[in-house]
Amino acid sequence: MIRRKVNVEKIRKYCVIAFIVAGLAALVVEKVNGPEVYEGEGEGFADSIKVQIAAKKENGKIKIVDVKYEHGDTDAVATPAIEELITKLKETHDLASLDIISGASYTSEGFIDAVNDAVSKIK
Numbered sequence: 001m002i003r004r005k006v007n008v009e010k011i012r013k014y015c016v017i018a019f020i021v022a023g024l025a026a027l028v029v030e031k032v033n034g035p036e037v038y039e040g041e042g043e044g045f046a047d048s049i050k051v052q053i054a055a056k057k058e059n060g061k062i063k064i065v066d067v068k069y070e071h072g073d074t075d076a077v078a079t080p081a082i083e084e085l086i087t088k089l090k091e092t093h094d095l096a097s098l099d100i101i102s103g104a105s106y107t108s109e110g111f112i113d114a115v116n117d118a119v120s121k122i123k
Contacts, residue, residue, distance in 0.1 A: 035065045040118030044110035047072025049082075051114040055122055062122055063093050067115070071107065078107040085111055095119060 035054040042049045054066040067086045071078050081104035088098060095116060100108040 035063075036122075038118040038121045040114040040116065040121070042110035042113030042115075042117060043106075044071050044073045044078065045104075045106035046074070049073070049107065049110040049114045051111070051118055053115060053118045055119070057122060061093065062119060064089055064119075069111065069114070071110075073104075073107045073110075077104050080104075081107050082111050089115065 033056075035056040037052050037054050040051050040053070042051075049069060049071045052068045053064050055062055055064045057063070067089065069082055069086075071082065081101035084101055085098055085108060089095070095112070098108075098112050098115075100112075
């Protein structure tokens with residue numbers, strides 16, 4: 001019977017290299033299959049509303065992962081309304097289910113228009 005000396009350090013190095021390669025491959029796959037950012041614009045009460053949505057298509061349906069926005073409307077009125085719309089949008093991923101928020105109708109309409117504009121750019 002022949003006994004060979006096992007080089008533990010060499011095995012450890014190969015394992016580390018394998019884990020690094022697997023990790024990088026996972027990052028590439030995530031980036032390729034991850035959401036893309038789309039921009040849209042709508043007209044609010046006092047100014048335009050701009051959105052950036054991170055979204056992707058899954059099984060023919062659009063999944064919105066994140067929404068960022070800018071607006072020039074009254075902050076105390078517009079921001080809570082937009083935040084409520086974003087929450088509903090992330091829960092349902094359905095633009096048709098978004099309703100205008102009472103007291104912030106122009107802002108709501110502008111936000112919904114901006115999101116629709118961004119979504120229309122998804123291929």
